Amino acid sequence: MFLWFHKLGSPPHFYRIAGKWIPWLTWITVLLLLAGLYGGLIEAPPDYQQGESYRIIFVHVPSAWMSLFIYVVMAVCGAIIIIWRMKLAEVVLISSAPIGASFTFLALVTGSLWGKPMWGTYWVWDARLTSELILLFLYLGVIGLHNAIDDKRTAARAVAILALVGVVNIPIIHYSVEWWHSLHQGPTVTKFDKPSIHWSMLLPLLLMALAFQFYYVLALFHRCRAELLRRERNSKWVEEL
């Protein structure tokens, strides 16, 4: 098992294995998305207080979760890059950044589209929204810094440091709704006692979250393969393709 992991770390093997998994991932993602959308848009009843607009939750919350998760993945890659200089970690980090930025952007936009009918405003400068916005800037900073440095291996070390420094923001976002009173609602799913959301709404939410997870891996694999080709274009294993 460990040997398999070790093999996975080499670019040509990762390229091949990722290529084999992609069709499976695509199907699983599509199925999960359809199941989640069906559960969320058709099966789940309208909310007692919010009517139909609450359905945005099924894309808003998974996007937000992914935005945090992907940054943590980047930070882990950053640590691996600094300690072991693993090439694949460099590729995964820089490939994850646009995906994470997209999810952060979606979380912000869907959140504000939800906020307008419900609480009367597209935006408010409370702790969670502000720190999520800062997260978007951090993602853009990673992408920008990586672009600015010509030697991509040096660039990888630079963004590794940036990712690790910025990971401080993640707990701030997550706990911000507990530390500060704000317009944003408190934690309902990740509380450790019984979640205070009804099962008919929780299930589609979890399905969508799982779908987004698989989607992330799928999109990541596509990006990594493209990036690997670009980086290793002069190496032997690429020529043998």
Add this chain to the structure above:
Amino acid sequence: MGGYAMFVWPSYALVALVLWLNWYLPRKQHDRELRLLKRRLKAEHK
């Protein structure tokens, strides 16, 4: 959608668009890169 359609559907549409782009664009880049490499290799072997 109980009058909230203007907010719900654009949200889902935007999510669909962004997810599709993140899936489609890397694939296109990958295929383009592959074609370029093939062409280069053929030119070298001549």
Add this chain to the structure above:
Amino acid sequence: MSHRLSLTQAFVFLLRRDLLLALRNRAEYAMPLLFFVLVITLFPLALGTSAELLARIAPGIIWVAALLAAMLSLDSIFRSDFDDGSLEQILLSAHPVAVLVLAKVTAHWLVTGVPLLLAAPLLAEMLGMPGEAQPVLLLTILLGTPILSLIGAIGVALTVGLRKGGIILSLLVLPLYVPVLIFAASAIENAASGFDPSAQIYMLMAFLFLSTSLSPWATAAALRMSVS
């Protein structure tokens, strides 16, 4: 011909050297302070003479100006050393780079942060900030400007080798500055309205301790990467 300096001696040496360099380049180092004053002066001009409005947003104005001035001054921490090769010498030395970095950042703060501390009361008066808030203003600047120098140093270290480093630097460093801005401005506003600012002050202290202990390491790592 090498004399082994102790760590403390190395620290003091670097500190004194940077301060001396700054003293000789007084004009260059006066500019961020001038910028600070000018930016703050723009606001009364732009917002008309509404004294009440000005007094209400004075904490925010002063702190945003301090942030911008800090960012402008960041380049000077490592740029000249990078250009003339002394940065590599620092990295090659037997002493832990993080401590040497701390010396340079301390020098930077003394030269750029402390002047802000001295100018702030005058500017606060100009904006009509209530007198009760002034001690808190000074406290937040005292606690906050070192944080700006420390965190800014990480950003400079990451970008010192780049051509258009200045723009990227702002993009990198501003998101990290935001918590300081939020807590500092909130502390002063609380004090101005008569509420207790101690929670925010404690947060600033926590940030200061955190950044003093951790950021020199990150900066050292970033420097090694930039110089390689």
